[in-house]
Structures are given as C-alpha cells and as structure tokens.
Amino acid sequence: MIQMDLTGKRALVTGSASGIGLGCVTMMAKLGARVALNHLPDDAAGPQQIAVLKEQGLDVISTPGNVSLPGQAEAMVEDAIGQLGGLDYLVNNAGTSGTPEPIPPGALDKMTEEFWQLLLNTNLIGPFRCSKAAAGALKESGGAIVNIASVAGISTQGSSLVYSASKAGVVSLTRSLARGLGPQVRVNAVAPGQVATAWTASWTDQQKQEARDKAVLKRRCTPDDIAEAVLFLCASANMVTGQTLVVDGGLTL
Secondary structure, eight states: OOOOOTTEEEESSSSSSSSSHHHHHHHHHHHOOOOEEEEEEOTTTHHHHHHHHHTTTTEEEEHHHHHHHHHHHOOOOOOOHHTTTTEEEEEOOOOOSSSOOOOOTOOOGGGHHHHHHHHIIIIIIIHHHHHHHHHHEEEETTEEEEEEEOGGGTOOOSSSSHHHHHHHHHHHHHHHHHHHTTTTTTTEEEEEEEESSSSGGGOOOOHHHHHHHHTSSOOOHHHHHHHHHHHHHSOOTOOOOEEEEEEEETTTO
16 A cells, blocks of 8 residues: 555545445555545444444544535535545545446347436446536645546447446546646546456456456556546656556556
8 A cells, every 4th residue: 555644634525435445445544544435325334434433533524415416516615625624635536327237239129218327427427526626625725636437438348338438538527627627636536447346346357367368467546546546646646747647557558
C-alpha cells in the first residue's frame, strides 16, 4: 500500500459499499483521511461496511444517495461536504454494467432506451453531477477529482456497447473538467482492466484464468491495485491533470 499521511484530508467516494469504491475508502481512511462512504439509500451493505471500518478505528461517515438521480446526487455531495467540513478529494466510482452477462455488440435489440438511460445517468451524468456539486469546495481546498473509467472506454469491448460508450464518455468528461476546473482543481481518471470484485465473482474458473493469462503481469487486478492509482492521482501527481491512467496489468497491451 502507498505510504503517505492523509491526516486532515477529507474525501468522498461514490458507490463505495463494495469493490473498488470500498478499497478506496479503506485505503484513504487507513492513511488518516476522514472519508464519506456513499451508498444507495436502500443498500444495507453501506451501513454494514461503515460499522466494520469504525470498529477498526477509522473515521468513516455515511452519505447515502443515488448519483443517477438529479437532485439526489447533488444533495448527497452537499451532505458529505457539510459533515466533513469541506472536501479535498472526490472519487467518482459509482457505476453499473446494467447486465449480469456480457451483451454482444451486435445484439442491438438489447440496447433499449431504458438501458441507455440507466448506464448514462449512472456512469457518465452521475460523475458530472457530483463534480459540479463539489466544485466550490474543491476549489477552496485546491483538491482533486478522480473518475473511474474503464479499459472498455479506451480499447476493448466491455460488458456491452452501451457500457463502453459510457466509459469513453468518462474519459472525455475528465479532460473537459480538467480544463474547466483548473488551475485550482486537478481532474484525472483511472481505467481498470479486469478486477476481482463482486461483479466478476460469478465468472467460471476458466474465465478468470483466461483473464490472468491475457495480462502481461499474469494476474487480475484487485480493488487495492485500483485504489493505489486513485490515491496517487488524488494526493500526489501535482502536475498531472486531464489524464486517464490504465491499470490493467498489461491486459490491453
């Protein structure tokens, strides 16, 4: 794990009741930051994880809210800023594939209007809503935003045509926000490859092995691998903005 002192820093991580988001919350809190863990209002995993982290002596607070809903996303960010007393880092991690199984690019009939709206509202417009709501506090602190994109938005096929398009949008949004919020706020993105999370837990052993075999480093990413890259872009990398860092173990080389 990266060794640095985040004492006094305040962070909000969206969609962080599990997976990459929870990895980011845990790592930041262990390094001394006070962290707002965002989760869906009806997701019991959020309060459960907060209780576990607090038992470890970590300073974590609950900020429920659905980033895909206009008004609710902004209210959640404002609540987090109010509880934290400001904001230094925003990690836009909340996202969805919208499907338990990959959808081939040619299956256009499955790319319904409802499917498009779900993924765009969560994966692309959600990060914009949260960034806009947090902009004032981040400018005041000279903070940073890190968006979670995906290699599916850069070079490979993701779980669906729609998912890939939404994550490509995150890459573009990152560059535009960097221009719009600079010089006070740096904005970057991390594009994970195959990550061992609940989303891929149902994969067969063969599928998991194939992902390992394709990667140059011969293993799948863990949430901590992604969290380390997020932390680097948040708390270091002071001359880096508008960039997307691929973290995939060489899967897409």
